Amino acid sequence: MAEDQSHKLSAVLDQLESAAHGDSITVQEVVRKLGQKSFASLILIFTLVSTSPASAIPGLTAAVAVIVFILMLQMIAGRNCVWLPQFILRRELPTDKLCKGIGWLRKPVGFVERFLKERLTWLLHRPWLYLPQVLILGLTLFMPFMEVIPTSGSIASAVIALFAAGLLTRDGGLVALSLILLLAVPVAVWQFGFSG
Template sequence: MARAKTHSLSDVLDQLESLAEGETVAVQDVVDKLGHQSFAALMLVFALIAVSPASAIPGLTATVAVIVFILAAQMILGRDSVWLPGFITRRQLSASKLCKGIGWLRKPIGFVERFLGQRLTWLLHRPWLLLPLVLILGLTLFMPMMELIPTSGSIASAVIALFAAGVLARDGAVVLASMALLATLPLAIWYFGFGG
């Protein structure tokens, strides 16, 4: 698998924001902008969209789940470039909602970036990386059903975003943290969805 270039998380947001010039942004435009080898960056972007206020768009969580599933599967298989089916790449996102979501994400992303660094990088290589990828793959299978439970899809997407941020920044400690959060995800969904 080709190694994705390391960008800061804010740089990824900048690239995404530069696409929002018209009324809508196609998924294919996002792939072309970030690059066909940027598995982690693409996973991060779509997971963040599902965490942001843009997640209110009906069906977005399910769409993000499909995209992340395909990306994770291709990373497991060791593909060198991203492939997404036409029904995904043709999907249009509202540029205004996308910009609103990016603006909302700026502050938390800036906070997270302070703690990122190249640590435990051996966790980002095979075979160690396969376990979190398989767990992310399994998580995406449940995400479409999470649209029925308030905030649960956003919580799941936050776990995926944290994992992708760790891979993108070459920070194995963040990948470990995402897996720890994944282990507590059922409890978090129950609390925020039913108990909160």
Template sequence: MPKEKTRALSDVLDQLESSVHGESIPVEEVIEKLGRKSFASLMLVFSLISTSPASAIPGITAIVATITFILVVQMIAGRECVWLPRFITRRKMSTAKLCKGIGWLRKPVRFVERFLKARLTFLFHRPWLWLPLILILCLTLFMPFMEIIPTSGSIASAVIALFAAGLLTRDGALVVASLILLLAVPVAVWQFGFSG
């Protein structure tokens, strides 16, 4: 896995916000702004967008699932730089909705940052890291179908966001929390998809 400089989660939001201009922004510009070696930063940003009010954008859960799948495969393979296909990098996001999502995320991100610290760092080394990576890879395969089930897509995106935040801050407790939350995804799908 490529080594990344540990950065505060709010710094990632600052970087994303500074890239916003015009009425829409291509995914390619977001990647360039965050850096082509920042797998965790990119995973965090797109999964947070999918848990914010910006998730109302049609197809956003499927897009986040596709991006995360590609990023995780490259992390498992030990690739140094991010690669995403053109059909994703050419897509544009509404800057108004993106800024609204960033603003909504700032308060919870600042709250969470107070509790973050480097711990359980053995989870970021192979073979331990492969377990959450493989589980998240499996999760992304089901996410496109979650758009029809309220809440489940947001829970799945929150799992990815927690894992990515753990990678960025070297906080293994967040990785463990993401795996625990992952158990809630099938429960949510059952509850909202099959009850009543």
């Protein structure tokens, strides 16, 4: 069972890759492929893309920040079905860059999957879940500005991806790790971008 849970990450990449066709894919097609109720899968896939070479797409970090902010608000509110505004759903991603990003992600995702298992599941429920969710909301507000600091947006996206992966695989240990990193990211970005 734990092995099946851990491989959900690769399964999400497989689903996205199978949806990629033609010259571009819309956000609406991604949502339709991953499912209207798959908050964790959607957050995972968009933040993973934002950590890959596909993050070179202009404005992608800002778009991912907006998407994650909206999805996280809905998770906190207890919604069962994903809603995104039409201007986001119509946004297109080039499939060549997207597929290149997916290919790049397979090795690190495969590595992480080896350590995932169902544990500390009490951290996946309220009230414990509120703290990382609120921190992610705050982080997404700053992500559009992180584009001026090289790699900082990708680091923020990677931390949020860890949280989503923990939810998806029911690994409370990964959620706890993401919480620690969420607290550390603002300090690290500030030191890297503005010190000295």
